[in-house]
Amino acid sequence: MEWMEQELAALADKALERQLRDSAPIAGRPGFIIRDGQELLDLSSNDYLGLAQHPAIIEAMRTALAADGAGSGASRLVTGNRPPYRKLEQALASWQGTDAALVAANGYMANTGVISALVGRGDAVFSDRLNHASIVDGITLSRADHARYRHNDLEHLRHLLDKHRGARRKLIVTDTIFSMDGDQALLPELVALKEQYGAMLMVDEAHSGGIYGTRGEGLCHALGIQNDIDVHMGTFSKAFGVYGAYVSGSRTLIRWLINKARPFIYSTALPPAVVAGISQALQLVQTEHGRRQRLLAAGLKFRSALQDAGFQVGEGNSPIVPVIIGDNGLALAFSAALQASGIAAVAIRPPTVPEGTARIRFSLSAAHSDDALQDAARHIRSLGIEMGVLKQ
CATH class of the missing domain: 3.40.640.10 (Type I PLP-dependent aspartate aminotransferase-like (Major domain))
Structure with a gap:
């Protein structure tokens, strides 16, 4: 089965190999997870209405x-x-x-x-x-x-x-x-x-x-x-x-x-x-209509904040807010830097998305507070400047 090792090495060289990473929910705190012993604001989950722990x-x-x-x-x-x-x-x-x-x-x-x-x-x-x-x-x-x-x-x-x-x-x-x-x-x-x-x-x-x-x-x-x-x-x-x-x-x-x-x-x-x-x-x-209302309002604010910061952000009014990075390796590095700052946000790479459009896919939840999302947007902007994704 050597061919598998060769193919996997080729994927790794292109920053395309996928790996499993353990995460766990935090009881009573929807919108947050534990990974590698660190508490993270979860901006990758599809738990849009925050019902998974209801x-x-x-x-x-x-x-x-x-x-x-x-x-x-x-x-x-x-x-x-x-x-x-x-x-x-x-x-x-x-x-x-x-x-x-x-x-x-x-x-x-x-x-x-x-x-x-x-x-x-x-x-x-x-x-x-x-x-x-x-x-x-x-x-x-x-x-x-x-x-x-x-x-x-x-x-x-x-x-x-x-x-x-x-x-x-x-x-x-x-x-x-x-x-x-x-x-x-x-x-x-x-x-x-x-x-x-x-x-x-x-x-x-x-x-x-x-x-x-x-x-x-x-x-x-x-x-x-x-x-x-x-x-x-x-x-x-x-x-x-x-x-x-x-x-x-x-x-x-x-x-x-x-x-x-x-x-x-x-x-x-x-x-x-x-x-x-x-x-x-x-x-x-x-x-529970308030959950939908909070989610859609939060999505518009968060998208607008990242657009105003200068990121290349997809259009729309949904709670899915993609930030296009382009390079696979840079997207992975940006995701790792986000985790170090307390934010779980996964790098999405080909073949899930077209070549040259690797991105960080932010996904919001009604469980996220306005303050948490505002803090996250500031961290994301600072990291974008630090890593060269944004130009000052």
């Missing part, structure tokens, strides 16, 4: 664990389909305003399962170039033609739709908020194109669910186009603070996925305690 969620999971055991024991099509699943899916469908919903193990499995169930050979999928890896892998598994359009480039998408007019089925799929850039898809325009070309439209609300909409339904609801979406996917591992994913849409869609989505069919069901935690989180997401 006592009501923890208690719901503890109660379910005692009552229903540690695991479901089988796939949902065998003996793993516990009654709480149906109750959760009914609540999800009501929340989304759709006929039905289906819970999946996680967002990766939901995307790969849905896409490969909807399209196959002879079909075409039109995917934004910055879509999440799970979308890309789902298209690959489907064996459909993969037509990647330039990020938010509607004319390029139109050209590809024209080119693939003869495809048996056409599916446009996009993130709503792009995970590494924090900007939004042009959703109303995508709806118009899908109607013009007779395509299906699938959206991934992983980084917008819980954050946008009057009850946290997501960006599609905030824009008033939810009824124009054919396949709506979201996750419970980010704003919900738990784990898992869902798909919502028509009853026909959900029946089809139960029969054709291989990750759903052949995977053991989520543990009952996780389902209980999701159900409790869904109630909190819909009712």
Whole structure:
């Protein structure tokens, strides 16, 4: 297996090798973690609403664990389909305003399962170039033609739709908020194109669910186009603070996925305690509006502070605030310097992002106080000057 050592050495030379680093939450202090014995302001987590340590969620999971055991024991099509699943899916469908919903193990499995169930050979999928890896892998598994359009480039998408007019089925799929850039898809325009070309439209609300909409339904609801979406996917591992994913849409869609989505069919069901935690989180997401308000306001202030300091910062109004560094090694060094100053912020490098765009991806939480974020912005600016990322 020497070839592995050689390939890993090549990755290390390019500052691209990934390594695991232990971190632990601090009980009672959401928004902070312990790493290498140091308490850090956590600006890397996707716990957007600060729910991961919510006592009501923890208690719901503890109660379910005692009552229903540690695991479901089988796939949902065998003996793993516990009654709480149906109750959760009914609540999800009501929340989304759709006929039905289906819970999946996680967002990766939901995307790969849905896409490969909807399209196959002879079909075409039109995917934004910055879509999440799970979308890309789902298209690959489907064996459909993969037509990647330039990020938010509607004319390029139109050209590809024209080119693939003869495809048996056409599916446009996009993130709503792009995970590494924090900007939004042009959703109303995508709806118009899908109607013009007779395509299906699938959206991934992983980084917008819980954050946008009057009850946290997501960006599609905030824009008033939810009824124009054919396949709506979201996750419970980010704003919900738990784990898992869902798909919502028509009853026909959900029946089809139960029969054709291989990750759903052949995977053991989520543990009952996780389902209980999701159900409790869904109630909190819909009712604790102040968390959304604090999060979005904090994102705008933090983004503005880094832009005013002179950093190259991605546009948008989401809690994802990327600072483009460019060089892989410099991004790693900047991340290490941030940790030394008490801030956990991870360097994101290719292939997760395009070559030459290595970055620090800051991700905010409603658990962060204004004072903590203001102090962080000052530290980030000082380190930027010290390390040559910023020019005085």
